[in-house]
Amino acid sequence: MNRPGLRERKKIETLHRLQEEALRLFDEQGYDATTIEQIAEAAGVSPSTFYRYFPVKEDVVVQDEYDPLIVDVFESQQEGTAPLEALRAVLTALFREFTDEDIERVRRRVRMIFSVPALRARQVGQSAATERLLAQMVAQRTGRSAEELEVRHFTALVVASWTVAISAWAETDGTKDDLAANLDKCLAHLEAGAPL
Known part of the structure; x- marks a missing residue:
């Protein structure tokens, strides 16, 4: 399997960070009560960066x-x-x-x-x-x-x-x-x- 390049690895790291923070927040306060803005802030990125990775909130778990x-x-x-x-x-x-x-x-x-x-x-x-x-x-x-x-x-x-x-x-x-x-x-x- 080809190893991803540096740019791709950074994208995967950001994707994982968003998923980890989303899952943590969902566990702590529930899925419905958690906003995209909260996930982005916890992951240290902007909401627009979140949307570049995940078109909708559900995708942070599914994708x-x-x-x-x-x-x-x-x-x-x-x-x-x-x-x-x-x-x-x-x-x-x-x-x-x-x-x-x-x-x-x-x-x-x-x-x-x-x-x-x-x-x-x-x-x-x-x-x-x-x-x-x-x-x-x-x-x-x-x-x-x-x-x-x-x-x-x-x-x-x-x-x-x-x-x-x-x-x-x-x-x-x-x-x-x-x-x-x-x-x-x-x-x-x-x-x-x-x-x-």
Whole structure:
């Protein structure tokens, strides 16, 4: 996986700082009672900087920096690698780079999404965007159209698998299951035809 340059690292640091302060404030005073201005002030940036990273308040929890990394690793997979195998490799590479702080941030974000209806609703839109991204990646790898029903169905199944894996992990508050293992197990089950 290509390491981000200095400028990109600074952007990710600011994104994480905004998320950390937002999550702290949401825990302390509740999601609805927390304003964008309070989050920006706590993170040491202006409200306009907040909006450059997150168009709406919900996105400070729902949005992350992983999509470009997913594309980068997926495209680096050897030609002829099946899409599902390539996606499993993507997750392995991605989680290899995760720190304990990254996992904790994901845990807190997922917990918040599950507890706030506005965040759950926004997450539906984020999942749809991820499906479209995956459809474009898979279409390019397979020489098919991203609009084909089978391509769209495949990517919807992948995103649903990820959602189930993350949900099962979050239900234990991240203390029982390993997130990376859950994600891989769900994709392996899908790869095997989801037998019961």
